[in-house]
Structure formats: structure tokens, C-alpha cells
Amino acid sequence: MCDQTFLAITFGPCDSCSENRPLMNLYIKTEPINYCSLCMEIMACQGLASGETLKSLKAESETLRKKLEEERKKLHDVELEKVAEKAEALGELNMKTRRTLKGHGNKVLCMDWCKDKRRIVSSSQDGKVIVWDAFTTNKEHAVTMPTTWVMACAYAPSGCAIACGGLDNKCSVYPLSLDKDENLAAKKKSVAMHTNYLSGCTFTNSDMQILTSSGDGTSALWDVESGQLLQSFHGHSADVLTLDLAPSETGNTFVSGGSDKKANVWDLRSGQNVQSFDTHDSDINCVKYYPSGDAFASASDDSTCRLFDLRADREVSIYSKDSIMFGAASVDFSLSGRLLFAGYNDYTINVWDVLKGTRVAILFGHENRVSSLRVSPDGTAFCSGSWDNTLRIWA
């Protein structure tokens, strides 16, 4: 039988205490460091006030966490399933691929809809970013980025520009021009600068500001015109993989999910981490707000999707099944919030009933992982991009 894999990959002298121990390999500001677990704890407690020891801090944070759990439980008087019993059962969902957009030469990593409900921008591993009119399946613009793995792309609300970024650690904005001979790459404007890959980007309510999330563990708000950093958000202890802007009335918050299994809600004005949810068992790949803005869903490598309520401050539902063994890469809600579409690494798309927690349908069609999924702005269809180089529109 093969050996079990250990959490510590190496065994040897620790960089700080020089004793021979199982080492944990970490990266601090992209520098690899090999510390034993004891030294790691010490380092994590930088900023110890006098009188506090390692043990006391650990104990304190544990008790606080338990208290938090209790507080949350107190107000939890009913489960979503019980409340949802009154809801009408959903009939059979009959969705098929209506359009297939072929043209990328490599894995499609990200896509976004335009507000006109029919245009899409998509980015792929080979650095190509293409703007399509999904209805006619024509390509309208194509840009080649000087980097591979373009993991984030977004359409501006006005429809006049697109933003994208990836392994180049920055987010660039391209104004979309209609002159066929114009070289789009020439007009590129570099907006964001991070110290690691860009994992997600979105325009806030106008073309003038962009919110980005990065593998360096931070998210940031930038001014497009000047490229200036307006606000940065620190708090994740690992790569931030996804973010979504709240549709609420005040429009002042956003949620981000990361490799540290946490989903954090932030205030755009102050940069503060307002709420935090850490019930996932693995990296969170995608977060999306419920249409009313009172909750959000997350998709994770632990093969579950979960719904978190912001006012009750807890997880209210888990969408999972034994036969789903692969991580979920992307989620989105239908317009009414009743259906949750989730794309998985086993090439399928599962459709969940948000209220009842059951699976409504499973959609086959892609030949490789589904990497991104978005519902169109008017809810008539949704688009899924996959590592099989195509995008499909389902309705």
C-alpha cells in the first residue's frame, strides 16, 4: 500500500530555532520559509502585548470563537428547509445549450456579461481576451495580453471598456473602440498593481473604479483614470480567489473568498472587515450575492456550495451530494434567487433549489472543467466557460 501523505512535506532543521523537526513550508511575501510549527505560532503572535503569552492568546482566541458560535446559535430558531416546506416544488428544468462560442485556443478561465444582455467578454489561458456578441456568436473584439492565465475579466457598466488581468499581477483596462483597424492593445491602461496574480476584478457602479482581488491575499479599490489606490483590504491569510459587489441600496460592501477557507465581507469606505464566515472545508473558489443583497452563496473545493445569511450572520444551507466529488468552481443565482447554478470540476453544472436545498437538474455538455458561470443581466440565460476552450449559453 502506498504511504499516507503527511502535512509536513520536509523534515529538517527549522530556520529559526535550528532544531530538527517536521517543517511547515510557508511563503511570506513570496519568500519560502521553513519553520517548525512552534516557531510558526510564535511568529503569528507578533504584536503581543506584555503579559500575554503564546498559550494565553491561543486560549483567548478559542474562547472568543466559541462565544461567537453560541451567540449565533441563540438566534437560530428555524432551519431553511422547514421554512421552505411551504414553497412550491419546482417542476422539471429543461435547459439546453443554445449557443456554443468557439474561438479560444486554450482554456477559458473567466467571463462576464455586458449590461446590454447579449455581449460577453471572456479570457483564456493563452492570454487572449475576446468580446463576443453571444446572440450571433460573432467575435467583436480580440486582445492579446502579454501574459498567460488571464484569470479575471470584467465588462464596464457602460459597455465601453473591459478590464482583465492574471499572472502579470496587474489589472488593465482596454477601451473598446469600433475602428476595425485600431490596435486595442495600444490604448491599454494599467490600473491595478499587486504582488501576486490577479484572481478577480469587477467595476463598481461606474466605469471609473475597479475592485480587484489577488493571490497576495489582499483586495483593493482603484481609480481607473489615475491608477491610484483608493482603498486596500487586508485580512485574508491566503490567496483571495474571488469577490462580488453587493447589489444593496447603499452599495457599499463586497464579499471576498479565499484559499484560507474564509469568506469576508468588507466595507468599501473604511476598508474594514465587517463579517467573516469560515465553515468551508477547503478553498472558496467563487462567491456571489443573492439578488436582494441579504445573503451570498459560495462554491468551494470541498465540493459543496453554501448559502450564508448576512443579517443572521451564519451559514443557512449547504448544497452537496455524495455523488459530487469534485470541487465547485463557480456559482450564480437566477434572477429571482430561487435557483443556484454551480459549475464543477467534473465538467458538469448542477442546478440547486436554493430554498429547499435539493438538486433540480444536472447539465452535461462540457468536456473539461467548468471554470466560470454567470447569469445574464436580465436572467434569460446563463453562460458557462470551460477548460475545453468553449463557452456555452444555456436557456
Place this chain on the structure above:
Amino acid sequence: MERVIVAMQDPDMGVKMRNQRLLITVIPHAMTGNDVIEWLIQKYNITEEEARHLGGLLVQYGYIYPLRDPRSLLLRSDDSPYRFQTPYFWTSSRWPASELDYAIYLAKKNIRKQGELVDYEKENYSILHKRINHTWDFVVMQAREQLRASKQRRKADRIVLECQEQAYWLINKPCPGAFDVLDLGPERCNVLSSRVALIEHSRRALGRNRVKSSICLESFMKYSEQYLHHDPIMSGCLPSNPWISDDTAHWTINTDMVGTPTRLRVERWSFSFMELLNDSMGRREFMIYLEKEFSAENLCFWVACEDLRHGESSKIILKVEEVYKNFLAPGAARWVNIDSKTMERTLEGIKRPHRFIMDDAQMHIYFLMKKDSYPRYLKSELYKNMLAKAIVPQETKKSVFPFMRRQRHSSPSPAMVTQATEDDGKAKGAGPTGTSSTTNSQI
């Protein structure tokens, strides 16, 4: 995935394994593709399509390998025999497939049957030959030894071992162009966080106001119910979903500045104040109503503040001054009625203007409109007339000839629309000719 495999191998509850026949030899502990699918259907209560898909994945990731056609990693739902891969070869153990092993494997293949190596394998072979030339003798010797040893085994064992190894290498060194199961994307690493910060955060979190679950969950139910008929995926859309019928009528009747809006759209304005403001036609109607009530300055103020918040950084100071001049200065043309405390705070803040300086005042006016003007608007004649005038489009009947595909026209790009309004003086004809062309595209 390994959980599934272990469950499958369970002697009592697992997949039935028998001695399978492969041409003339009998292979022990094998199962048919059909068995695998049946078992999956039963255990997880899923449909056959899903079970086939799942089984296929198990084969592609190397947990089960085929005996009959070892080159293609597919799960066939008939009686082709399959076996479980030994855990040594599991992809999750992530032994990096060493070059030496691969070289030995290719050498064995080469020796056994000249010319059995496929193109990409031949390439890899020559590359390896160049790279580890110094140990080549060792490689060839090992290959010969292993071949000799295998000749002494029973045929059944030999076949099994060969297939096993082949499947393993097919996965680890795939044919270029075929997809690589081990491709995972950029590395994700961990950054340390401070425990002190964590404690701070927990303390703050304890102080939050929370709402009872029952209230929150009820609100989800209500929301879903309210929007049920507006959700095209759940209740279809009139006249027809453009993606299904290729008919863009649904979009044309819902454009921003259409003459008569649809009933659903007007109904939606009554769901929440934000819905009304987000729809440009709704906003326009509301403005007309407010003008009648002589309180239009509220909405103008709100719009100006939104513009300030989301506009360009360079124009902030200018915009703040404008807003002050028009709405806040004593005796201003469109003076808004804010309570004195907020007014004081705002006026103080204007001395050092920034993007969010008007937030308090904006919030005040927003809630004023929401609590007062908005409900009155919904009860007003203006709104009721709008509702009565609104059209309910006919559902288009399915065309008699289902194979007749409509021409799909492209729409003017939003980028072009704004460009056209910018170059107001230029001839309008110059713009549209660039992009609108009728195309009859294939799915």
C-alpha cells in the same frame, strides 16, 4: 474520489468482481464496465447518464483501468473488463513520475515490439535519451531485466501488469493535445496572519447585531415568490426567450427608452425603491411625479451625489462645489431639506472635499423619498395610468416549420452608441454601418 474507490472494493457491498475473460486468458478480480455503472447508480441514487459520467471520470483519473483497449481511457458500459489501479499508482499520491521510470517503460516497450511506440512517445524517448544519456546503459539493462522477469509470470498477471503500467503512463505523460488530467492551474500558497488580529476581529464580531433566522429566511421566501414571474428561467418570458427562439422581440420591447413599457416592468417598480431608481424609465416617471409635487430637487440631489461617488477622481472638487451651490447653499435654486445636524456635518466636510462627503446627506434624502414620496407615487394616478397602459406581449407560437431558423441580427454595440452621441455633429450614418450586418450563423 478515493472514498468511492475504497467503497467499491469493499468485499460485501462493493462491485461484483469475477474472473473475466479477455480473449483466451482469464483475469481474476476484474469487473465489467456495466457493473461499475450499476453499482454507482444504486449507491448514489443517480441517473444512468450521471453514473456513466462519473465512471468515466474515475477511469480518466486513473483509478480504474481498462484491460481490453488499454490505450483509450474510457468507460464502456458493456462487458469490457476493468480493474482497480493499485494505490501505488494513484494520482493523489503525487509521486512525481520520475524520468528514469518513464525511460525504462519506453525502453521496455521499444524492446518488446519494435515500432510500438506512438509518435509522441518516440519523441519523448529521444529527448530522454539525450538528457539522461549517462545512465542509458542502466535504463536498457533495467528494461531487459524487467522484461525477462515478466516472461516468467503467468499470462494473466503479465497482461494485468502491462495494462496497469500503460494506464499510469497514459495519465502522467499524456499525448500532446489530449487533455491533461493533472493540470491544476497556478499554485496557491499560504500567507500568515496574525492571531492578534484574529482576536480583535472576533471581539468586534461578538458585538454585532444579529437578526433571528426565521425573519431572514422568511424574507428569502418572500423575495423568491415576488420575483418568480420575473425570472425568465423559472417562468419563461414573453414573447419568447431570445436565446431559444432567436427572436429579439423580448429585448426590443424592454429597451430603456421604449414608448410603452411592459406590465412586468412597471410592476417591478413597486417592489422596492431601488428597483424604481435603477430603471431609467422608472426614474424618469418618478421625476415627473415629483415635479408635480414640487419636490423634484430631492431626486436631482440624489442623482448628483451618485455621480460624485462614482465619477472621476479629478472632478470631485468641482462636483462638490456644484452640489453645494445648487442644493445646499442658503437660498440655493434647488435647496434640499436636510435636518440641521446632517447639514452642519456636511458643510464642515465640504471644506475638505472627498468622494464620500455627501453620503450622510444623500442617505437622508434617499430615505425621505423612500418613506414619503415613493409610497405616494405608487398610489398616484400617474403610476396607475402607467400600469394600465403597459402592454403584455403575446407569447409567440412556435413556428410551424421548426427547422426554419430566423436570421440573427447583431445589435449596435454599446460602445458605438455612446460614441455616436459624442460626435453629435457627424453624420449618424457613419456609425451603424460598421457593425450591423445580418448573419446566419450555425449553432
